[in-house]
Amino acid sequence: MTAVVSSGPAVSAGPDPHPASRPPSRTGVVRKRFEIALFTAPALVLFIGFVILPVVLAAVYSFYNLPAGFRWDNLADPDRFVGFDNYVRALSTPEFQRAIGNTFLILVMSLLIQGPLAIGIALLLNRKLRGRGVFRLLIFVPYVLAEVIAGLAWKLLLQPGGGVNAMLEACGLGFLRHNWLADPDIALWTIFLILSWKYIGFAILLMLAGLQGVPDELAEAAQIDGATWWQTQRYITLPLLAPTVRIWAFLSIIGALQVFDMVWVTVAPAVRRISTETMATYMVQQGQFGGQPGYGSAIAVILFVISLIIALVYQRLALRRDLTGAITRGVQ
Amino acid sequence: MSTMTASTGEAAARERRRFDWSQPFVYVVALAVAAVAIGPVLYVFVGGFRTTADLNANPAGLPDPWVFTNWITVATSPRFWGNVTASLILAGSTTVGVVIAGLMAAFVIARYNFRGREGLYTLFAAGLMFPLTVAALPLTLLLRTMGLHGTYLGVIIPGIAFALPTTIIILVPFLRAIPDELEEAARIDGATRVGFFWRILLPLSKPGLVTVGILAFVASWNGYLLPLLVISTGTLPQEWWPLPLGVTQFSTQYSQDTGAVLAYTSLAMIPAMVFFLLAEKRIVGGLTGAVKG
Structure with a gap:
């Protein structure tokens, strides 16, 4: 736990692993350089070629009006260079504005609803329980399913004549029947519920893991001093859980900004366009299937910049003090 | 907990006293959470044993009759x-x-x-x-x-x-x-x-x-x-x-x-x-x- 509250730079390769070791011989130096080059080459080549380069290319493409059948010499065609037009067009298109709004709605709702719910459940369950292991496995099930497969399962359940409506009917709640994923007024909320179902188990497990790091002695001491269960949680356990909560929130934010699979497979394109479009679905729709790689790339860059700003701000404001300890703790 | 030795019996008793009051409630919450997590998955699994006509007629029911053709067809399909x-x-x-x-x-x-x-x-x-x-x-x-x-x-x-x-x-x-x-x-x-x-x-x-x-x-x-x-x-x-x-x-x-x-x-x-x-x-x-x- 001491490591958790210690401070440090966000990214550090740590102290020199070999202080003042062996006397350098000529062949030794050459050999060492050769080893370094040989060992890092595969990772570097792959990383630069398939991670860095595409992101850079996205920035380049975003300034062009490119055809669906893209060829490299399109970039040399001055008529295709459109400057910031793609960005202007994206930011002034109601569809994309709605996509940004939807994405942020999912982000904020995840933080406000999934977070407290997961913390509450984890606090309740943080004790010796029979069948605790089984419980952990069960709540982990939604998380391990591919988002697409979970989405298809829910799509079947939420059909007008599907299991959920029938269940509501059977419980005398027939007035709650909806066409969950096809009604533009509620489709986004339905998506949010499915996403919560899928990811809250992971949040609970994360919080439970964080609670393991809170020493029992503190809570015991508080109880001896007459604190109630709630007071113990509020003033002892929750503050010590804060690093875990901050990390969960970071994860949740990054995930929410990129919601794609779930929306793509559960909602019909016509409904998606008017009510549940996210930044990622809009990007793929326009860039890949709409045959406008240049415009799609501009969307990708906007998504990237938004994610980067949020990540950097969040790291600076909230995550900074957790990081050093986190790296070492995470690998046990 | 029931197999505690005599030397730790006292600690166990204290533990029981401390947790007793809320234990049933906690189990109810745990069960509810687990049911929500696993329910839809179970529905999909069980639904695979039903005919489409049965599913359409009674979407929330249990298979009537149980059929294995769906599973067999899928499990034997290249x-x-x-x-x-x-x-x-x-x-x-x-x-x-x-x-x-x-x-x-x-x-x-x-x-x-x-x-x-x-x-x-x-x-x-x-x-x-x-x-x-x-x-x-x-x-x-x-x-x-x-x-x-x-x-x-x-x-x-x-x-x-x-x-x-x-x-x-x-x-x-x-x-x-x-x-x-x-x-x-x-x-x-x-x-x-x-x-x-x-x-x-x-x-x-x-x-x-x-x-x-x-x-x-x-x-x-x-x-x-x-x-x-x-x-x-x-x-x-x-x-x-x-x-x-x-x-x-x-x-x-x-x-x-x-x-x-x-x-x-x-x-x-x-x-x-x-x-x-x-x-x-x-x-x-x-x-x-x-x-x-």
């Missing part, structure tokens, strides 16, 4: 097994690739001292800020140019590249935690640095390798965006698409036959569930570690 094989090939190759490339780079960053070491680490760590979603479109065009569009390699290679940051960030501290004295001792006994890597570092870092391997496997097995862009728009026949693509395709094609779609979906859930439930602790531990880094 298409399903082709999907599974494709997913295994993609996830397996990605995992092997990222573990090898990541371990080599992490080894250098952790155990060599050279100028640019910090920079190298920062470069890979910054990769966490480059999500696949952002790179997806240019990547597809790039793969087309390289002739990899529509091939497994077109999914595997970017999959390795995007799994590298997490892998390296988890492995570097792991490799560094192995004491220098061990390396000294190995060198005195005549081992080169590479020999030390093979004989000592590798066996000692096995838990870390397992964690990063599982994380890479999960990401690849469940991945949808990359196969959607690279494979579904290519010429590969549907029997050889990976599972997430295959399942969506099947459900579109047979959307009228709900029973068959439920059976296909449930069978598609099984491999992942078996594998991942076994690895639950490592996934949670690894993800927290990865993200914290």
